[in-house]
Amino acid sequence: MTWMLDRPRLALAILLLLFLLPGPLLLQLNLDNAPEAYFPKDAPAVQFDREIRERFPQEQVLVALFEGEDLFEPAFLSRLHEALLGIEGEPLVERVLSVLTADHIRATPDGFAVEPLVDPYDLAARTPDQWRERTLSDRFAPGLLVSTDGQALALVVRPHPLENSLQRLELEQRVKTHLKETGLDERVTALAGHIALDVAQLRSMITDTMAFIPATMAIGLLLLWFMFRRWLVVVLAAATIATVVNVAVALLVVFGKPYTLISSILPPLLSAITIAMLMHLFNTVVHAAQRGYSGRERMRQALSMVARPMLFTGLTTAAGLISLATSPIRPIQTFGLVAAAGVVLVALLSVLVLPALIVHWDRGTWVQQRGSIRWLDRFTSFCARLSIRRAGWVVGITIVLMAIGIPQIRHVEVETDLYAFFSDRHPITQATERVESRLSGVMPLEVVFDAPEPEGLLAPERLAEIQRVQAWLDARPEVDYSLSLPDMVEQMHWAFHEEDPAYRTLPDTRQLIAQYLFVYDGNDLHDVVDRDYERARLLLNLNAHGSSALNQLMDDLREELTARPPGDMDWDLAGMGRLFADQERLLIEGQLRSLLAVTVLVLGLMFILWRSPAMAGLSMLPNLSPVLLIFIVMGVLGIWLDMATAMIAAVAVGIAVDDTIHVVHGYRARRRAGASPPWAIARTFRHAGRAVTATTVVLVAQFLILGLSAFQPTASFGVLTAFGLLGALVFDLIVLPAVLVLVWRSRAT
Incomplete structure (x- = not known):
């Protein structure tokens, strides 16, 4: 050295x-905090989602919400169309959905027609009230593109596959630019969706x-x-x-x-x-x-x-x-x-x-400097006296407090909720709440059905099975909006029969379904079914964001589909809803693995350092204490185990062991020199105790700064780690010395 x-x-x-x-x-x-960066590439949900995106468009979107009394006035719709055309011209954009681009199926004398819900090139064809009435009477637009009272419209930007968060930031900025150029930026009351959330996280990360x-x-x-x-x-x-x-x-x-x-x-x-x-x-x-x-x-x-x-x-x-x-x-x-x-x-x-x-x-x-260490000396001297003179009381009180606190760990919830990662006052939280209150939930989930052969989804009995599953889901409180192939086929059947309510059902022959789909010339059909009519998506907008609620819904759905299979079709779940729900299992697995790994690794290194199984075991007391204390606090305060807090155990143990090594090293060196345990503890505290206390103060202060983060997991990580390190200091300077004194006294007798 x-x-x-x-x-x-x-x-x-x-x-x-x-x-x-x-x-x-x-x-x-x-710089990339996109959800895809978090998921294991070989996870079944990730692989299946990647397979789905090869046939169907992205379900991560950017939603701009407009509100007001004049939303169907020509002046507003003209500016909205101008902004829409500009956004559609961006290379990152695959499609923009709005009342100006959505398909509307209506009856005609010779069958049915598919046309824009609101025709931006012929706004004078109807009055604003008539456009509003037509939009609200449409089967698919309310709850997705327009509020049920007609006082809010959505512009949904669907991108091509994006590589990272910087592209999402660029997309959001380009959308804002087009809205500003058309004078609509002041009319936007919310900008939400997973792309906006990712951008908010990116900004938080940079800040x-x-x-x-x-x-x-x-x-x-x-x-x-x-x-x-x-x-x-x-x-x-x-x-x-x-x-x-x-x-x-x-x-x-x-x-x-x-x-x-x-x-x-x-x-x-x-x-x-x-x-x-x-x-x-x-x-x-x-x-x-x-x-x-x-x-x-x-x-x-x-x-x-x-x-x-x-x-x-x-x-x-x-x-x-x-x-x-x-x-x-x-x-x-x-x-x-x-x-x-x-x-x-x-x-x-x-x-x-x-x-x-x-x-x-x-x-x-x-x-x-004497002034700088006087308080350290007073503190370490107090700890030495307490641990030596009241060793039994220290250990007894510690055992009682742990016995009271450890049961609180069972209240720790494993939860991943990206929309709870920011405070209620944060713009992305408020925007999300605004969109969900006016339209529908922003969490997408897809139920994917596979027919056993190409064009298998033309069979009416298979569409009826999808419709049955959709009805079951629509009855769930988590589901705000759903869209499926049976919905569109049923709408075409209704329009073909002069909009007779008696025909708002599925056709009963394969040939008629094939004819409807052949005639359909709109843009929305292949969002829900592939061009081979072999794979279909049941699209859901959920108001549930947390992995626990999502897992509960998916578990119930799996149980329903297992008990009542959808005919001869295979089925699976996809979309951001499933990916985030799977994080709960991944977090639990990761937490258990890391806890086991850190315990084994640190214990092994302690044994190599001290060459004593007993001392290695005793020195683990202050090292594992931060983990217990942190999880007790999380259980008491209801803090979730999420992306950031899942790292606390390993980080806290890894840092806490540093002070333990310095304390035990000084103690053993003085014991080998012939000092008694009380004297060895007192002298060790006089030297190493100062540094141990000072470093803990530094670490606690630095981690507490993280508590100022607007991103809640980072704030929780900082505060909880600081608390755990304070607990480790107490165990290093009071509990561990008290145990050493008790062991020495028991051997002396």
């Missing part, structure tokens, strides 16, 4: 190289990154200055943080991974961990200086005390983060691996590179 001390130029070259090399790569960073990186870095540097009053400390810490963050983010580019809302936690997390590690390094240098060492020998003494525990803290923290690689959620996997690489880099820089630079440029004194 001291080989680099005589090579400061090499150390500086390594630091500069690591700082500068990622620069060009960062320019290629792919959080720009705000939290400098904020967490500033807090850490201020505390280092407060503790050591050395500009050298601040400069080296800033350079190390920038280097580690740059390398970690560049790794995303190297491995072709997107920068998501999960990834946006990387910079503040690595900044916090870097400050914590450097706190231990600088604190040990001060300790060596207080013992009379100077220059190169002072750093040698400091490294002899801190290098081994720092390397192991790096390994254990990395192990905790690597456990996230067992999650089936791809951004969580990437987060764990990249964060682990960043932590290992911090540890190596701290024990190899920075010591050489400190020795080379050190021109001041290393005396810790």
Whole structure:
């Protein structure tokens, strides 16, 4: 570890190289928080959805809502048509749906005709009231394109397949531009849909990154200055943080991974961990200086005390983060691996590179400011006295509190609800509520039916089976709107028979159905059936957003279709509704895997470090405590286990183990020197306890900053992790020492 001390130029070259090399790569960073980036590529739901998109259009759309009394006036409809034509001309757009483009089936003397619901090229053919009446009497438009009172119209932009969030942002901006150019931007009362949601998340991600990186870095540097009053400390810490963050983010580019809302936690997390590690390094240098060492020998003494525990803290923290690689959620996997690489880099820089630079440029004194450590000494002295003198009470009270709290974990709900990720005051939340109150739910779900042969869906008995399933779904409170092939065939049959209500039924012959479909010359038919008439979609708009409610609906539907199969047709579920619902299972699997992995990895590393099964087991107490405390709080406060909070356990354990290693390492070193457990604890707290407490304060402050995020999962992640680390500090400085004292007393008797 001291080989680099005589090579400061090499150390500086390594630091500069690591700082500068990622620069060009960062320019290629792919900002993408689209839903597709989260799902495992080999998951059955993802594969089936990909198959469906080969035959049918996208179901992720952008919805612009207009409200007012004049929506059917020629002046408004003309401007709406102008905006629509401009949007349809955009290369990202596949189709724009509105009352001006939707098909309307009506009777004619010789059969039926398919024409625009509202003809933008012949608005004078009817009065505004007549256009409104025609639209509201249409079978398919109300609830989808127009409100039931005729006071709201929707412009639904359906894109070609989009590659990432930046394309969704570009699409939204282009739509806004066309609306502004036609003077309709002020008439838009809501802009919603999954594309708008993705854009809102992208903006939140960029805002959080720009705000939290400098904020967490500033807090850490201020505390280092407060503790050591050395500009050298601040400069080296800033350079190390920038280097580690740059390398970690560049790794995303190297491995072709997107920068998501999960990834946006990387910079503040690595900044916090870097400050914590450097706190231990600088604190040990001060300790060596207080013992009379100077220059190169002072750093040698400091490294002899801190290098081994720092390397192991790096390994254990990395192990905790690597456990996230067992999650089936791809951004969580990437987060764990990249964060682990960043932590290992911090540890190596701290024990190899920075010591050489400190020795080379050190021109001041290393005396810790008395004012800055007085409160630390008072706190650690209190913890030492409490854990030594009241060991039995400490352990007993801890057991009682855990016995009361652990049952609350059963109240933790696994839930993924993208629309609950923002506050009620957020524009995307308000826009979604507005659209759903005026039209229908924005969560799409598809029931896909496959006939056993081409043109199999021309059989009336198969259409009747689809219609039966649709009726069952329409009776569910989660379903606001549905559309199917039987609906369109039934409408054609009704129109062909001069709109006689008695014929609003399915035809009873295959030949008649084939004739209707052959005559149909509109644009909407192949949204619900492929051109071979072999595969059909039952389209649903749901008002349910959470994975629990979606899973309940889908489980009930599967049970219904299992008990009453739709004839000889195969069936399956697709769409964003199913993909998000499947996340609940994936999150549970990932959480269980990561908890098991982090426990096994950290326990194994503890055994290697201490060479004692008993000590390895005891040292796990403060490491697992954050997990229990966090889940207890989540159960009590009703905080969901979602994308971000699913990472807390591994992150909290990985960070908490650092302080445990420093405390136990100091305790065992003094025990080997012949000190009694009480004396070893007191002396360890005098040295390591300061750094442990100071690093926890830094980490807690930095994670609490994340609580200011407008994105609720990020805010919950920050606050809960901070709480877990405070709990780990209590276990490190009070509970673990009390257990050690009780074990020593029991052996002494």
